[in-house]
């Protein structure tokens with residue numbers, strides 16, 4: 001599995017917010033600025049999946065630009081997201097004065113709704129969803145399975161049972177490490193360092209970094225950087 005880190009930071013940094021491109025065809029989150037980053041790295045006709053972990057703008061804000069581009073070739077897409085995604089998209093299209101995207105989405109986009117413990121599988125991917133704890137929002141991480149490789153993405157989360165479930169079911173994990181102090185929205189650098197000690201069989205990469213967490217965690221966490229390519 002090829003993981004391209006499109007963005008490695010959180011909103012309040014100079015880096016693009018956390019987002020990934022998997023095997024050049026599966027987009028994981030679409031934060032502000034992601035459209036130009038994607039355009040600079042790949043041809044959008046290759047994108048067949050968009051995963052939206054939750055609806056905060058630093059994970060969702062530029063999906064309409066991806067859809068606009070895909071509409072030009074009537075590209076079929078699968079959008080994997082928490083419930084209510086289609087309703088939110090249509091509201092977004094109204095706000096941005098792009099109602100022509102409604103018919104494209106209705107005709108060419110398939111929606112997969114996440115549920116805790118549910119597995120989605122097709123001829124290309126198998127992934128299982130985990131409901132994370134992110135300030136009370138609906139937010140989902142997942143584990144991809146490819147042969148004997150299992151790769152976990154936490155999306156945004158604080159410490160919770162699902163974080164442990166992800167790590168018990170993965171060889172490699174990408175964990176939210178935005179915080180310095182434990183809180184109800186994000187994992188802290190010390191929590192992630194402790195998780196790495198608890199699960200030495202898992203290679204944990206830190207994502208969603210902040211200026212403070214990069215500074216405090218630089219010697220105890222394995223932070224990724226924008227445009228880094230990780231082959232697993």
Ligand SMILES: [Zn+2]
Pocket residue numbers: 054056134156
């Ligand atoms: Zn968030």
